[in-house]
Amino acid sequence: MSDDTPIEPEENTVPEPLSRAIGDRYLTYALSTIMNRALPDARDGLKPVHRRILFAMRELRLSPNGAFRKSAKITGDVMGNYHPHGDAAIYDAMARLAQDFAMRYPLVDGQGNFGNIDGDNPAAARYTEARLAGTSESLMDGLAEDAVDFRPNYDGTLTEPVVLPSAFPNLLANGASGIAVGMATNVPPHNLHEVIDACLHLIKTPDARDDTLAGIIQGPDFPTGGVIVESRETIAENYRTGRGAFRVRARWSVEDLGRGQWQVVVTEIPYQVQKSKLIERLAELIQTKKIPILADVRDESAEDIRIVLDPKTRSVDPEQMMAALFRVSDLELRFNMNMNVLIDGRVPKVCSLKEVLRAFLDHRREVLLRRTNYRLDKIAARLEVLEGYLIAYLNLDRVIEIIRYEDDPKAVMIAEFKLSDVQVEAILNMRLRALRKLEEIELRTERDNLLAEREELQAMLADEAQQWSRISDQLKEVRNLFGKSSEEGKRRTDIAEAPDVAPIDMDAMIEREPLTVILSKMGWIRAMKGHQALDAELKFKDGDGPGLALHAETTDKLMVFASNGRFYTLPANNLPGGRGMGEPLRLMIDLPNEAEVIAVFPWREGEKYLVASKAGDGFIVAAGDILAQTKSGKQVLNGEALLCRPVTGDHIVLVGSNRYMLVFPASDLPEMSRGKGVRLQKFGSGGGLVAADTLTDATFVTLSEGLSWPMGGGKTRTERDLGEWLGKRASAGRAVPHGFPSNNKFG
Structure with a gap:
């Protein structure tokens, strides 16, 4: 057989189970991601892309005292010689090395627009220039003296260092972050002076305890400053385990404007928070009145950060206002630490502070x-x-x-x-x-x-x-x-204990004003100022029309009861104004598309409500058991819900689609917080009743006053004696009184 004879695919095929083939290939991909992309090396604190950028810049002789070169030239050399990936990814990585708000000790000296703390992207690579920073020179000191191993580049034409000599403790000084397959890393930046002091102590005392080293390295030192509000015990535990979190707050102060007026000025924000998005969030809090004590926010930043917060009134306590803002905005965030790094460039491991220093x-x-x-x-x-x-x-x-x-x-x-x-x-x-x-x-x-x-x-x-x-x-x-x-x-981030500030009652800060809440047939909700007539004519979107209308106040919590048996809570002061058509209710709460709104009413402490399903089951639930804390609501009634009525009398009156009415004492119903409930009225079991009959309405009456319902022409009829319909709970009842509405509704 000649060498030119084609090989049949069947002759070169080895059968292998699919699960094993996929597992082997995915494991190869996972290891490649872990070792060559996402996790930093514990020795020089760099990922391959960063190491290749710095080495390529050194080969271009871009010394800290030399001339700048176009970023496009640098990116091209890195991509062509060492890193065969997208130039955009390489340039983004290089730009981050030059950002003083991202890197505690920048490794690249940039000239031009390399982005800003507002979140704006760097200018294109053809417009910016760069050279190595002094820190990078320390990282690579000794490369020409066989300090580290070299390996062939991706095509075998050149060699690149496996790791840098790293006289500069880059991993802890600048930190690192990355997401691999099945693992991630997030190392905060630290103060170089403290890191080297800890190294010197570990050299003198090789068996030093983690707590001692954590006392030398006080905590992370972020390039954007701020204040870490954690106890010393928590910080020491984080460093001992290599995992944990640090609460970082913005640095702020109170400026006296005279005559009792004041304003809060924020001069440092937490690490990795975009200033523009932070201000947008604060403006949203003001617009939605979630922080009613905050009147205005202004960005007066130039080169330094200066965010001005104006209080609603001068009687507000600044500490309480800031404590409220810390809870609902990125003026405070948790930096999660996970010191998962590659030991000797091969083995990923979550290291303690001592292990990281020892590796270096x-x-x-x-x-x-x-x-x-x-x-x-x-x-x-x-x-x-x-x-x-x-x-x-x-x-x-x-x-x-x-x-x-x-x-x-x-x-x-x-x-x-x-x-x-x-x-x-x-x-x-x-x-x-x-x-x-x-x-x-x-x-x-x-x-x-x-x-x-x-x-x-x-x-x-x-x-x-x-x-x-x-x-x-x-x-x-x-x-x-x-x-x-x-x-x-010098250290930029202070370490402090969180001040003990009494929580502020937000509801007490909301101005109490009357509202008329309108919910359209298609589920658009709005709130009009004042108590308007509930039957007033209003404008709706094409194809939409009136649904529910009720009177409320800005301080109310509105309860929305849906056919899925869940209660949803909406602060009335957060509803959109009445000038437009409102907003879809489903954007404010997680209401499924198949669920319909059954009732909307202001929550009142101490009240009780009857909830019932179409099947004729129900129970009494207290007001305290229906408040929902999240957008997903709170499940109360199991089954397809029909109605929710406040308990206003001593007897319950029920009517079904079969036009049978039943009256029984309200005390016969149990009070529950969640469930299916008990049978209210009997349907579909003999006596001429149809199995498809369902409950249609319920109301409460005081037996001595009788039952009233609307008649045609604006008249009302009252049945004083309800003895004929009195019965036991879960009985069928009797035919409705003469003249009862044909829609089987009480009004």
Whole structure:
């Protein structure tokens, strides 16, 4: 068979169960995502894309003191040489490294529009320029000295570092976040000075406790500042386990405007909160009157943040107003910490603070040993050359004679002076100007210095204490460059206990005004100011019409009872105004499409209600048991609900679709908080009753006053004696009185 003969697919197919094939391939994808995309390396705190960006910028010689280059050039080099993914993703990653509101210590020095804290995107890559920051120089110090391993790039034409030498503790200093497959990471940024202090303490005391290290690193230090309101115990526990949360609040102060007037000024907002969205949220709270004590919000920010909050009245307590805003806006948020990182670039693990610091220090020791061995190799090579030079100087005339007259001077010098090939090459390449006497003295001095340096390095390699001492000195140099002595290195986020502020009664701050609530047939709701006539003509959308109307007040909680047996709660002051057509009720509550609104009424404390289903079951429920806390409502009646009536009399009157009426004492009904209830009226079991008959209406009466119902022409009829219809609960009743409405409704 020739090599050109095509291979049949059946001959090259291996049968395999689908579950195993999918499992193997998904596991491969998951590992690739975990190791090569989402989780940072504990040693340099970088993901592959960030590491490749910094390395490509170094290859372009974009030093902190050098010129800027177009971001498009940088992005193109990263994509073409090391990271074969979308240029937009690479540019977004590089832009974030330059944002001082995202990175505590930016790794890229950007020139141009790299976005802002309002959430605006950076300008296109062709408009911005960048170069490395000083922190990145510390991260890559030693790359040219065999400090770390290199591996082939994606196409094997170049090499890239597996990890950076990282003299700068980047993982804790700048933090990291990412979502992998089945796991995620979220490491907050910290103050560099405190992180290095903790490293130095761990070097001196290798068995230091997590609590001690957490005392040195007070807590996260966010680039946007703010205040962390957590106890020391909580912070220590978070660092001990590697998981937890920190409550971060905006920094604010009260400005006195004179004459008893004041305003609150917010100067720092929590980390990763977009200022524009925060202000939109505060404006929404004012518009919907959810925080009635807040009158206005203004953004007076320039380069610094300045958000002004005006209170409704000067009698409001600023602490209470801010405590209310912290609960309902991003002026306070919880930063969830999950220190899930790659140990040695391979194993994902949720690490404690001590484990993260230990991984960094162990990496620094390995870098030190590799750089030392590299330097020893360089010293050995240089000493070999120097020894050859010195032999040449001692026999200078003979060396010159050999070079002038011998056909193969190299072989003659090797044989006569016992020189190596490297030494002879160095002598032959020596310039004539180097033959002066002073050069010999300099060579001897250089040799002596190299011998002393080699002895010192060999002693360090043999003594672990000296190694840690050298690492400590390096960390102190980084601390002097970027620590508290510089303006950028000072702590920005304060650690404080949350003040004990009494909760403010929001309902008491709502101005009490009359409202007329209108719910259209198609479910659009609005609230008109004042108590209008309930039968007044109103405008509705095409195809819509009047549904329910009731009088309420702005301080009321409106209860919506639906056919699915759930009660929903709506603050009356949140309803849209009556100028337009209103808004769909289903946007305000999670009311299923198949459910219909049965009743809407103001909630009154202490009242009781009859809830009943079409099947003729029901019970009494107290007002306190129907209040819902969420948009999804509260399930009370099981079954298809028919009605909800307030308990206003001592007897219940029921009527079914079969036009049978029953009266029985209200005390016969149980009071429940949820359930199907008990049988109210009997249907479909003999006596000429049809199985399809259902309950149609119910009302309450005081037996001594009788029952009234509307008649035609605006007249009302009253049946004083209801004895004929009195019976036991769950009985069938008797035919309705003469003249009872044909729709079987009491009114």
